[in-house]
Amino acid sequence: MKKFILLFIALSTGLIINAQVYTSTSSDVSFDSKTPMEDIYAQTKKAKAAVSLSKRRIMVKIKMISFKFEKPLMEEHFNEKYVETEKYPDAKFDGLIQGEADVTKDGTYQVKVKGILEIHGVKQERTLEGTLTVADGLVDLKTNFSVVLKDHKIKVPKVVLKNIAETINVKAHFVCAPRKKQ
Amino acid sequence: MVFLKKGFLLAACVSCTVLSAQEDGMASFFEEEADQSTKVIATFKSTHLINAETNETVKKKSLDFRITHRFGDIAGDGGGGHTLWGLDNASNIRFSFDYGITDKLTIGVGRSKENEHIDASVKYKVMEQMKGGFPMSIVVFANTGIIPRKNIGEQFPSFTSRLSYSYQAIFTKKINWRASIGLLPTFVHRNRVSNDINAANGSQDQNDLFSMAAIGRFKITQSLGIIAEYFYTFSEFRRNNTLNPYYMPLGVGVEIETGGHVFQVNFTNASGIIYNDFIPNSADSWDSGAFKIGFTISRVFGG
Numbered sequence: 001m002k003k004f005i006l007l008f009i010a011l012s013t014g015l016i017i018n019a020q021v022y023t024s025t026s027s028d029v030s031f032d033s034k035t036p037m038e039d040i041y042a043q044t045k046k047a048k049a050a051v052s053l054s055k056r057r058i059m060v061k062i063k064m065i066s067f068k069f070e071k072p073l074m075e076e077h078f079n080e081k082y083v084e085t086e087k088y089p090d091a092k093f094d095g096l097i098q099g100e101a102d103v104t105k106d107g108t109y110q111v112k113v114k115g116i117l118e119i120h121g122v123k124q125e126r127t128l129e130g131t132l133t134v135a136d137g138l139v140d141l142k143t144n145f146s147v148v149l150k151d152h153k154i155k156v157p158k159v160v161l162k163n164i165a166e167t168i169n170v171k172a173h174f175v176c177a178p179r180k181k182q
Numbered sequence: 183m184v185f186l187k188k189g190f191l192l193a194a195c196v197s198c199t200v201l202s203a204q205e206d207g208m209a210s211f212f213e214e215e216a217d218q219s220t221k222v223i224a225t226f227k228s229t230h231l232i233n234a235e236t237n238e239t240v241k242k243k244s245l246d247f248r249i250t251h252r253f254g255d256i257a258g259d260g261g262g263g264h265t266l267w268g269l270d271n272a273s274n275i276r277f278s279f280d281y282g283i284t285d286k287l288t289i290g291v292g293r294s295k296e297n298e299h300i301d302a303s304v305k306y307k308v309m310e311q312m313k314g315g316f317p318m319s320i321v322v323f324a325n326t327g328i329i330p331r332k333n334i335g336e337q338f339p340s341f342t343s344r345l346s347y348s349y350q351a352i353f354t355k356k357i358n359w360r361a362s363i364g365l366l367p368t369f370v371h372r373n374r375v376s377n378d379i380n381a382a383n384g385s386q387d388q389n390d391l392f393s394m395a396a397i398g399r400f401k402i403t404q405s406l407g408i409i410a411e412y413f414y415t416f417s418e419f420r421r422n423n424t425l426n427p428y429y430m431p432l433g434v435g436v437e438i439e440t441g442g443h444v445f446q447v448n449f450t451n452a453s454g455i456i457y458n459d460f461i462p463n464s465a466d467s468w469d470s471g472a473f474k475i476g477f478t479i480s481r482v483f484g485g
Contacts, residue, residue: 021207050208061212065220072241072285073482080224081404081439086313086359089220157405159440179207 022139022176024049029062029172031147033165040074040164042067049174051139053104056097058113058141060172061090082154088121095128108133113143122152130172139176146170222311225319225356226364226399227407228444228480229280229288229305232433233455234366234397234411237319237354239305240282240482248292248480250276250455257471268474273453280305294455301327301456311356321352327458343374348457359401366395368413370461378419378426385418387426392416393461399437409448410434415461429467431460435476446478 030043046066050059064085069075079085095115103109109132117126130143147168149156156164226236229246240246254271255261261268278292286307293300303325311319327346329338338344347370354364375387393415401407413431420428435448451473454460466472 021211023211048212050211052208057208059208059212063220065223071484072244076224076241080359084359084404086222155404157440179211 020052020054021179022051022053023179024174025177026175027173029170031067031168031170033168035163035165038163040069042069042075042078044068047172047174049141049176050179051141051176053134053139056103058093058095058097058115060093060174062092063090065089082156083120088119090118092116092118093126093128095126097132098127103132103134106134108135117147119147120152120154124151137178139174141172141174141176143172144169220313222313222319222356225311225354225362227437227439228446230478230480231397231399231409231411232435232446232448232450232476232478233431233452233457233460234364234395234413235305235321235323235350235352236364236397237307237321237352239286239288239307239321240280242282242285243484244282245483246278246280246290246480247483248276248278248280248478250274250278250476250478252450252453252455252474252476255466255472255474256449258466259470259472261471273474274455274459276455292456294459296454296459297329298331299327299329299456299459301325301458311354318353318355321354323350323352324348325456325458327456338374346370346372346458348461350457354397361401362399364395364397366397368393368395368457368461370457372458372462375462376426380419380421380423381425382422383418385421387419387462388417391461393457405439407437408434409437409446413461427465427467429464431464432468433476444478444480446480448476448478449473450476 027047027049028043028045029047030041033040044062044066047060047062064083065079067075067078069078093115095113097103098112098114101109111132112127112129114127117124128143128145130141133140147170149166149168226238229236229238229240251272252274254265254268254273256267260271265271272295274294274296276292276294278290280288280290282288288305290303291301303323305321305323307319307321309316309320311317325348329344348368350366350368352364352366354362356362370391370393372389375389377386379386393413395411395413397411399407399409411433415430429451431450431452433448433450433452435446437444437446451466451468452460452464453466453474454463
């Protein structure tokens with residue numbers, strides 16, 4: 001019996017250590033749309049990410065309303081007309097790190113993360129490329145990727161078609177620390 | 183042996199709990215402050231519906247330039263084919279500038295053709311509707327109007343007799359992305375009123391008038407919506423008055439938004455555009471065809 005209890009404790013502790021989740025302590029997500037007519041830029045520092053190195057899983061959630069634009073009217077149109085924040089409040093990503101590299105060890109890795117990107121309520125399977133750095137007990141994530149508006153059924157009215165690019169460039173950076181137990 | 187089995191079971195249960203707790207470790211992070219309430223935006227497209235104010239203010243450091251135009255009566259005595267259903271006439275035109283000092287505080291000036299009325303206004307957002315929080319927006323509005331036109335027949339015995347004031351509380355609620363509604367208790371004070379008496383009930387015109395407005399919008403698409411507003415003015419003098427007829431101001435219209443412009447076509451029986459004009463005086467009735475085509479163009483600069 002004692003052996004069992006010992007085994008159990010050893011197992012469960014092992015599980016807890018292995019399944020350490022890192023959650024974002026700082027984040028910076030921005031996107032830009034460049035056309036000859038107009039450059040549009042928006043940024044948020046309120047995005048959230050969670051990483052499990054053992055499970056090789058990365059999850060991200062962004063409140064669309066938290067994006068700040070240069071012009072308040074752009075921000076209103078973005079939320080009200082294009083991404084329809086009230087109906088679809090969040091953008092999400094949930095993916096698994098591909099490849100063989102053992103990311104639980106300290107180091108910098110060029111990673112491909114395959115998963116589901118959800119924007120405007122439309123889910124797309126995507127493989128996003130980025131840099132994953134594990135050092136000093138922190139996980140640092142950086143990625144650049146593009147979003148095609150059509151892929152997510154984001155409609156742009158004809159009159160502003162020249163002002164908004166069909167493909168939006170997204171930059172994201174997260175610093176994650178071990179999640180504290182509650 | 184039985185004891186051992188129990189131990190197994192216990193261990194299995196506990197490790198399951200530990201496992202599931204860890205499984206949630208990622209997802210649960212996102213659930214924190216999930217119900218954090220956020221501001222409800224764009225209850226209405228613009229600061230004005232047809233004539234009524236909405237809960238919207240001009241954004242900080244932005245300037246809203248607005249042209250409000252009312253053609254002549256479509257039918258009735260002044261309308262019909264001879265005036266191209268009112269298009270030959272301009273019952274009223276108002277130019278206005280509204281500026282956002284902060285996101286919550288807007289000041290404005292305007293000038294109407296009717297009475298040559300010049301108005302200065304202030305509007306302030308007191309409470310904002312929150313998703314998962316406060317259920318509506320509350321905005322207060324006040325203006326002062328001055329009638330600078332020629333003093334024909336000593337109509338204006340003094341400077342102050344040319345002044346009038348409106349005070350309004352604006353309660354609005356965005357029900358969903360399509361529908362927004364509002365209730366606007368409005369108070370208008372005119373320093374000078376006529377001495378006319380309503381023959382029907384012997385009542386005299388009052389300096390202080392109270393009117394309750396209901397406003398609404400229904401969106402067809404993200405850029406196109408139907409709008410309506412109705413003012414019910416509580417006034418004995420204005421009831422069944424044959425000498426100075428009064429009809430409750432009612433407006434309906436279509437609103438189109440394209441980038442920074444909001445364009446609107448509407449029909450209303452009111453010729454006045456500001457409260458100080460149309461709440462006391464709306465002499466034309468829908469029944470007799472004396473409603474007008476109107477349009478409003480709003481352009482926001484710096485926003």
